[in-house]
Amino acid sequence: LFTHVPAYPGDPILSLMESFQRDARPEKVSLSIGLYFDEAGRLPVLDSVRQAAQFLAANVEPCGYLPMEGLATYRQLVQNLVFGAGHEAVRAGRIATVQTPGGSGALKVGADFIKRYFPQAEVWISDPTWDNHLAIFEGAGFRTHGYPYYDASSGTLCFDRMLETIRGLPSGSVVLLHASCHNPTGLDLSRQQWGALIPVIVERGLIPFVDMAYQGFGDGLDEDAWAVRALVDAGAQAFVANSFSKNFSLYGERVGSLSVVCTDPATADNVLGQLKATVRRNYSSPPAQGARLVQHVLQSPELAASWDADLADMRARIKDMRARLHQALHAHFGERRDFGFLLSQRGMFSYTGLTEAQVDGLREQHGVYLVKSGRMCMSGLSRDNVQYVADAIITILEE
Ligand code: PLP
Ligand code: TYF
Numbered sequence: 001l002f003t004h005v006p007a008y009p010g011d012p013i014l015s016l017m018e019s020f021q022r023d024a025r026p027e028k029v030s031l032s033i034g035l036y037f038d039e040a041g042r043l044p045v046l047d048s049v050r051q052a053a054q055f056l057a058a059n060v061e062p063c064g065y066l067p068m069e070g071l072a073t074y075r076q077l078v079q080n081l082v083f084g085a086g087h088e089a090v091r092a093g094r095i096a097t098v099q100t101p102g103g104s105g106a107l108k109v110g111a112d113f114i115k116r117y118f119p120q121a122e123v124w125i126s127d128p129t130w131d132n133h134l135a136i137f138e139g140a141g142f143r144t145h146g147y148p149y150y151d152a153s154s155g156t157l158c159f160d161r162m163l164e165t166i167r168g169l170p171s172g173s174v175v176l177l178h179a180s181c182h183n184p185t186g187l188d189l190s191r192q193q194w195g196a197l198i199p200v201i202v203e204r205g206l207i208p209f210v211d212m213a214y215q216g217f218g219d220g221l222d223e224d225a226w227a228v229r230a231l232v233d234a235g236a237q238a239f240v241a242n243s244f245s246k247n248f249s250l251y252g253e254r255v256g257s258l259s260v261v262c263t264d265p266a267t268a269d270n271v272l273g274q275l276k277a278t279v280r281r282n283y284s285s286p287p288a289q290g291a292r293l294v295q296h297v298l299q300s301p302e303l304a305a306s307w308d309a310d311l312a313d314m315r316a317r318i319k320d321m322r323a324r325l326h327q328a329l330h331a332h333f334g335e336r337r338d339f340g341f342l343l344s345q346r347g348m349f350s351y352t353g354l355t356e357a358q359v360d361g362l363r364e365q366h367g368v369y370l371v372k373s374g375r376m377c378m379s380g381l382s383r384d385n386v387q388y389v390a391d392a393i394i395t396i397l398e399e
Contacts, residue, residue, distance in 0.1 A: 039382050082228060181217045
């Protein structure tokens with residue numbers, strides 16, 4: 001019956017993680033998958049989340065189905081966090097938000113909704129991007145295209161070519177944008193560049209779909225959502241996927257949401273209804289526990305402040321690792337090679353410019369795991385291993 005079913009090659013990033021776990025070398029370092037690890041190399045349990053979990057454990061409630069759109073309070077708190085409490089669009093009630101299984105679920109629900117109501121649209125995604133963006137939109141039946149984003153020869157954002165491409169798109173095209181902490185390059189648009197891009201999106205009648213998987217990992221919760229809010233302020237109708245996997249360290253709970261910004265509350269009501277129908281056709285209703293945890297934290301000023309402080313620590317640790325790796329490489333190479341990109345890139349990832357052969361060498365000879373593209377996850381570094389990683393990179397580059 002299943003003889004025509006081919007083997008699944010696996011997700012390249014997840015497969016690399018499995019190889020890492022099988023690697024017996026004690027000095028091995030995982031800089032591949034985009035998870036935040038603490039200084040001890042562990043996934044943190046945030047204090048605010050622990051308190052929320054203890055509260056929920058002490059107040060166990062019957063576990064009925066959540067509504068298709070998820071928990072009402074959670075959805076409101078998400079709007080405040082993503083768009084800003086008191087933002088005009090939030091107050092006007094013109095945003096339709098559904099709780100989804102992670103940011104991936106938000107992308108999928110959004111993609112299915114767009115396919116149904118804009119069936120002719122094609123989707124434009126940064127080149128490069130998170131591979132699953134292509135998989136999810138193609139899986140929803142779209143043709144996908146890349147817009148220029150990263151110039152490999154200079155290691156910089158090619159914003160002019162990006163803008164020129166987007167300006168030439170047919171009206172109604174979907175443009176997927178990373179809100180901040182771009183995966184995989186770590187290169188974000190400046191506010192000035194957003195200021196040039198946003199009017200083009202609005203005037204050309206494009207459909208912006210912003211993916212915000214790392215809110216708080218760049219410069220702060222509000223700072224990282226700046227582009228989302230600027231889009232809405234410019235009058236854009238937009239899709240926004242947000243995820244709590246990284247910033248709450250709640251990967252396995254699958255907690256995120258999709259918001260659709262509309263022109264008025266009546267339209268938002270209709271859109272919300274059809275998002276619910278989309279959820280119904282996919283997985284019927286979202287899981288409860290993760291959203292209850294996030295809701296409990298965001299609802300309490302003390303726990304929310306504790307979360308924000310923990311997020312600031314995570315951000316600071318990543319920046320410190322960037323500085324330490326830069327320092328160690330600069331100490332060896334001096335002016336011969338510029339590693340300034342380590343300092344200027346934002347969020348969890350750096351695009352190192354290392355070739356596939358160099359990445360293979362790092363893994364095989366030194367047990368240092370990067371993604372094939374040369375993407376390095378900075379949170380796998382610690383004060384204990386950063387010099388080891390720098391030495392491994394130096395050896396590979398001097399070969
Ligand atoms: N979008 C980007 C850019 C990501 O890097 C990730 C990471 O996993 C996601 C979306 C999906 O997040 P989630 O794990 O919440 O589905
Ligand atoms: O890019 C990353 O490493 C993260 C984690 O199928 C991830 O976004 C990677 C692959 C995948 C799911 C999550």
